[in-house]
Structure formats: structure tokens, C-alpha cells
Amino acid sequence: MQSKPKVRFWGSEAANGLLMISPTAIYAILLLAAPLAMIFAYSFMTDGYLKIIPEFQLCNYFGECHSYKDVNGARSVAQTYRGVWSDPLALTLLWRSLVISLVVTATTVLLAFPVAYFVSFYVAPSKKSLWLFLITIPFWTSYLIRVFLWKVILGTGGVINSGLLEIGLISEPITWLLYNANSVVITLAHAYAPFAILPIFVSLEKIDRSFLEAGRDLGESPFMTFWRVTLPLAMPGVVSAVLIVFIPTIGDYVTPNLVGGPEGKMVANLIELNYKKLDNYTLGSALAISSMAIVMAVSLLFLFLNRRFLKGNKR
Amino acid sequence: MKGGWFRGYTIAYLIFLYAPIVLLPIFAFNNSTTVAFPLNGFTTLWFGKLWEDPALHRALSNSLIIGISAAVISTALGVFASRASTRYAFPFKGGLMGLIMLPLVLPDIILAVALLTVLLGIGTPLSLMTVILGHVLVCTPFSIAILSASFQSLDHSLEEAAYDLGETPISAFRLVILPLVLPGIISSLLITFTISLDEFIMAFFLAGNENTLPVYIFGQFRFPQNVPVILALGTILVCLSIALLATAEYFRRRGIAKTGGKDTGGFL
Structure with missing residues (x-):
């Protein structure tokens, strides 16, 4: 030596x-x-x-x-x-932001799971990159214009209503599609889809396929194999998908501003108002810190509830 | 057919993902100021109007300056960080990397107001420069995510061989490592440029009196008669983004193949 x-x-x-x-x-x-x-x-x-x-x-x-x-x-x-x-308006907006981003997170992750499952389990290995590329393209292209197009799609004179009127399915435009929490949820679920798919895909890819065969050989039904083997092993991916969608959505500014209307405004809109128009940086900072504190508390609670799935993954 | 149900679902999901992007060119070429069905005939009028707006040209050149600067700086910072995190063990590694990657999840508005507060606090006037500072912060984590894959799959013995043959750390990096990770670097430059070109919140808070392309677009949303023009602009931007991303993907895959790694897919 x-x-x-x-x-x-x-x-x-x-x-x-x-x-x-x-x-x-x-x-x-x-x-x-x-x-x-x-x-x-x-x-x-x-x-x-x-x-x-x-x-x-x-x-x-x-x-x-x-x-x-x-x-x-x-x-x-x-x-x-x-x-x-102590401000009813700020509390309403904080509460609404929290509810909207929880709904968006649940919707996005539930809708995304089968897609990740399909790409991981049914697509030939040489084609996987292509599928993932197709899934990520919309995410990288002009966020503002995509949000704006949802306004165009969902509005009373918009694509859905004019299309349905044209073919005679409805006689009056549907008004509950735009300028409320619904449109905010749809638009955000669309915007954050790849963020949810990719982490789930990565954890599904890591699953040793022989575990699934073992499950089947031991007489489990396909559904029970999924429930008892695949899903627990995919949980780390699901947990990161949840966090990576939940944390940014609570502070989204563009979507509530463009498609939210008065009933769909979120805390980011109030932060912007305080920083730009009202020039009250101290209240704006307190709002930003408060929303971050809420996000952190919910995320830590979620991690705590899922701790058994995350054990043994620490390096 | 394998996975029939899942395949059908995934295709339906992709239709949902692509719905806005598919509608974009349809209405950009539609001869009507209202964006609704039925369509009213073909026109290139809205594209023609793009050439007549000096404010748009100014915003475009601002966005290009910011995009190129942010791409170069964040990729350079990304090279340092991903090289350090894949090659060395050092104290505070987890904490530092966590801090550097934080903008990936933190809402942009929090980053923007925090940066705005500091810049105004130390008396920096808002300009394109301040937007670049913000965009580098947002782009660096993406650059690291791409570059880490390149550096990870790098074979250490190649570097050691270079040292044994008398190369210094710097010349070994230039002659051996750089050529191998170059595709990753190109991919990172293209992706970070695309992100910067599209980023709105930072520019909205930090640009002062200047406009970037997204800030200009956001301003135009208030005027319903300008919507078709914005859709025409959007069509061009989407085509440009897809071209940039496809090129980036090509380089990313080539980089991973070059260093002998396995493609795990995806940019993230």
C-alpha cells in the first residue's frame, strides 16, 4: 500500500x-x-x-x-x-387553491397511471422512448397558448359549445364549463400530465418482472397480483408524481387568471396583486410564505402516510 | 393485440393531450375573428399581420437574447453540477443538490417574487438581464436532469486511461469527457432555450418595461379581435418548439448510445 x-x-x-x-x-x-x-x-x-x-x-x-x-x-x-x-378573502383563496390542487393532483395521477402502465408493460422496449417523447411534447409547447386554447375550447361561444350546437345535441350553450373551478382543474390536469406519467413510468420500469410471474404462479388473479405486487412497488413513483404535481399547481398564476373567472381565482393571483398593483411587499411575502407552509405541511403529511412504501428505497 | 384496453385508453389520453395543439393551426388559418365552429374558409391573413407589429418584433428579439443567454449559462452551470454529483462524494452534497433542483417543484411565482424582492432591495433596475438571472434559475435543474444521464453512463476507466497516458485533468476533460457528453450538452442547450422562450411568470415580474414573447402574448389576450393573430403566432411557436425538442431528443439518444448507457427514456 x-x-x-x-x-x-x-x-x-x-x-x-x-x-x-x-x-x-x-x-x-x-x-x-x-x-x-x-x-x-x-x-x-x-x-x-x-x-x-x-x-x-x-x-x-x-x-x-x-x-x-x-x-x-x-x-x-x-x-x-x-x-x-385574519383576512376572509385571503383565507378563501388559500383554501380554494388547496382544494383545486388536491383535485388536480388526484385526477392527474389517476388518469396518468394507466398510461405509464401501458408504456412500461405493453410497449416494446425499442418504442418506449418514442411514446414518452409523444407524451412530453405538449408539455414543452407554449404554456400560455395552451391555457388560452382551453378558454377557446370551453367557452360559451367556444369549440365544444359551437360543435354541440351545430350537431343539435344541445339547444343552449353550456355555461358551467368556463370561468370557474372546473375549467381550472381541466386545464391544470392537462398541463401537468407528463409530470405525473414520467415518475410512475420510471418506478414501473424498475419492477422485476419475475415478481409478477411469481405472483401468478402462486395462484393470484391478475388483479390481485397488480394490487399486492405491482402497485406497492410502484408507490415511490406515485408519491413523487403526487408531490411534483401538487406543489407547483397550488401556486399557478396563468390558469386561474385566464380560465378561472372570479370563482376560480387562486392565491397566486392575490400574490401578484399585492406585488404589482398594491405594492405591498410585506403582505405579498406573507401570502407566499403561508401558501408554501400549507404545501409543505400537506406534503409532509402525505409522505408520512406513505412511509411504508418508501422504506428501503433510501440510499 | 397486447394490452388492448390500455392501448385504447392511452390513445384517448393522447388525444386529450394534443387537443389544444391540434386546434391551434385549424383556427389560425380560419377566416373569422371568432374562434368557433363551423369554420369559415382558409386564410393566411393572420400570419401576414404578424409582420406588421413592431412591438411583437421587439418582444421576439428580447426573447431570443434571453433564451440564448439563459441556455448557455444554465447549461454551463448544469455541467458543473452534474459532473460534481456523478463523479465526486463531498459534504453537503444532498443539501446543495436539493437546493439547486428546488426550482423544479417550487411554484414559479414564489421564485419570481423572491427574486424581485432581492433585486429591488439591492437597487438593481429591472431589465432583460434580470429576466436572464431568473430563467437560469428555472432552466438549470432541467439541464442537470439531462446532463446527469450523460455523465452517469460515462465509463470512469476512460478518464483514468487518459490520466495514465499523461493528460492533465483539464485536458482529459476536453479530449475524453467533453466529446462523449457533447450530445447531452447540445440537448440541454436546446431544451433550456425552449423553456426560456416559453417562460412567462419570471419575465412578467422581472422584465420591467421590456416585453418578452410570452408577456406580449399575455397582453394581447385582453383584445378579442387580436386572438386569431395570436393563434397564428402560437402555431409558429409550437412548430418551432417541436423541431427544437425533436432535435434535442435525437442528440440525447445519441449521447446515451455513445457512452454505452441504457436509454431509460424521457427528459425528466
Whole structure:
């Protein structure tokens, strides 16, 4: 065994790795971790006109808050507003965002599972990439225009209604399709489909096919084999599909804005309003932090409920 | 036929996925300002109008500048991170990679307002530059996802052989590793460019007075009479995206074949 001449940090594997990752890591720390920390801090501060007054308080979350303005050097109250958890409007939007993204997640993952199952179990290995490519294409193409087209498809003068009227199936346009939570769910389930299919596909691919044969040889029906062998083994993929759909959908801005109407607005629309039109960064930050806290709580609960499927997968 | 029921379902699902994209060109060529059936005859009028709008041209050139810059920077950052994570063990690896990949799941609006707060806090004026900063953040995780597959399937003995033959780490990277992962890099450049071209929220918050293509499109949605023109623009963009993605997919597969890896399919 030859002894290493110098055992020190520089030149070691750890140092090389850290050095190699440092450009990307520094970028992420400066432009991701620091900004997130900053809006967290802002959510506890006081709103001044076009500036932030660094005075700690909880009123952006609970109770009544004041925005201040400098008038001839003296501070005067410019506006009074309610904190996130004391404001009925904010609570309605948070609750609706949560419900919509739970429904979207359930719909998307349930609809996606058979597709992933088909591609993994029935498609010839050489054709799998092609199928996955076909599934991912719509996801990469002009999100805004896809959402807008759903408005065109679902509207009272839109494709579905004009088509149904033309062939005489309905005599009046259907109005419940657009500008409510339904249209938001349909559009988001469409937008996030590949996000759900791919993780499930990956975990189905990892299943050793001989397990399924063993199940069948031991006298299980195809359905019971699926229920007792395939599904539990596919659960890690299902869990990541759920999280990867649920977390971003709760903060979606474009879909509720374009197809949601007044009944389909979500928390992102209120965040945007506070940041852009109302120029109230402290309340906007508190809203952003609150929605993230809800997402995190639900995700952790979901992971906890599924812990037995995820065991043994830790590396 | 194997998997008959599943095949039928999957095809129905694909129809659902492609419905908006298929309708796009149909109405872009339809000779009517209202987007509804029955169709009213063929026209290329809406495509012609695209040439007459200077605001659109400005937005397009902004989007190209942002897209190319974001693609190059995020792919460069992606090379560092995926090389580090596939080749070395080092402290805080999980935490750092988790942070870098976080934008993949975090809602864009949270990233956008956080970045906006910091940029205004340190007094940076909003410009195309700030949009690039945001887009790099969003694109880097996708770049890493693509590049990790290339670096993962790389055979370490090739690198060691280069060292034994007297190459330095830098020349070994340039002569041995780079050619092998080059298809992955090209694929990453194309995908990140496509993402940046299509990204709306970051640009909406960070562009200041400038427009990017999606911000311009979003503004036009308020004017119903402009809808067919936007659909014409959308048709062109979708064709462009599909061409870019197909090229990216070609390079991704070639890269994996080159390094002797197994294709697990998909970009993610």
C-alpha cells in the first residue's frame, strides 16, 4: 500500500467535488436561498410607501396592519389592511387553491397511471422512448397558448359549445364549463400530465418482472397480483408524481387568471396583486410564505402516510 | 393485440393531450375573428399581420437574447453540477443538490417574487438581464436532469486511461469527457432555450418595461379581435418548439448510445 504524500483538504475528493459544484451552488445560494430567506424576513416587517420599514411584527399574518407613508418627514398611516390569516378573502383563496390542487393532483395521477402502465408493460422496449417523447411534447409547447386554447375550447361561444350546437345535441350553450373551478382543474390536469406519467413510468420500469410471474404462479388473479405486487412497488413513483404535481399547481398564476373567472381565482393571483398593483411587499411575502407552509405541511403529511412504501428505497 | 384496453385508453389520453395543439393551426388559418365552429374558409391573413407589429418584433428579439443567454449559462452551470454529483462524494452534497433542483417543484411565482424582492432591495433596475438571472434559475435543474444521464453512463476507466497516458485533468476533460457528453450538452442547450422562450411568470415580474414573447402574448389576450393573430403566432411557436425538442431528443439518444448507457427514456 503506498501512502498518500499529503492528506489535506485541498486536492481531496471532497474538495474537488465542492469546487466543481461551487459555481452552480453559489448561484443557487445567492439567487434562490437568499431571496427565499429575504421574503421570509419581509413577511415580518412593516410596509412603507415604496420601501420596507424594518420593524418586526406579526400583523402580516394575524390581525390588522398599517401601511405607512412619509409626509413632511413624519410617518403617517396610508392604509390599513388585514393579515393573511385574519383576512376572509385571503383565507378563501388559500383554501380554494388547496382544494383545486388536491383535485388536480388526484385526477392527474389517476388518469396518468394507466398510461405509464401501458408504456412500461405493453410497449416494446425499442418504442418506449418514442411514446414518452409523444407524451412530453405538449408539455414543452407554449404554456400560455395552451391555457388560452382551453378558454377557446370551453367557452360559451367556444369549440365544444359551437360543435354541440351545430350537431343539435344541445339547444343552449353550456355555461358551467368556463370561468370557474372546473375549467381550472381541466386545464391544470392537462398541463401537468407528463409530470405525473414520467415518475410512475420510471418506478414501473424498475419492477422485476419475475415478481409478477411469481405472483401468478402462486395462484393470484391478475388483479390481485397488480394490487399486492405491482402497485406497492410502484408507490415511490406515485408519491413523487403526487408531490411534483401538487406543489407547483397550488401556486399557478396563468390558469386561474385566464380560465378561472372570479370563482376560480387562486392565491397566486392575490400574490401578484399585492406585488404589482398594491405594492405591498410585506403582505405579498406573507401570502407566499403561508401558501408554501400549507404545501409543505400537506406534503409532509402525505409522505408520512406513505412511509411504508418508501422504506428501503433510501440510499 | 397486447394490452388492448390500455392501448385504447392511452390513445384517448393522447388525444386529450394534443387537443389544444391540434386546434391551434385549424383556427389560425380560419377566416373569422371568432374562434368557433363551423369554420369559415382558409386564410393566411393572420400570419401576414404578424409582420406588421413592431412591438411583437421587439418582444421576439428580447426573447431570443434571453433564451440564448439563459441556455448557455444554465447549461454551463448544469455541467458543473452534474459532473460534481456523478463523479465526486463531498459534504453537503444532498443539501446543495436539493437546493439547486428546488426550482423544479417550487411554484414559479414564489421564485419570481423572491427574486424581485432581492433585486429591488439591492437597487438593481429591472431589465432583460434580470429576466436572464431568473430563467437560469428555472432552466438549470432541467439541464442537470439531462446532463446527469450523460455523465452517469460515462465509463470512469476512460478518464483514468487518459490520466495514465499523461493528460492533465483539464485536458482529459476536453479530449475524453467533453466529446462523449457533447450530445447531452447540445440537448440541454436546446431544451433550456425552449423553456426560456416559453417562460412567462419570471419575465412578467422581472422584465420591467421590456416585453418578452410570452408577456406580449399575455397582453394581447385582453383584445378579442387580436386572438386569431395570436393563434397564428402560437402555431409558429409550437412548430418551432417541436423541431427544437425533436432535435434535442435525437442528440440525447445519441449521447446515451455513445457512452454505452441504457436509454431509460424521457427528459425528466
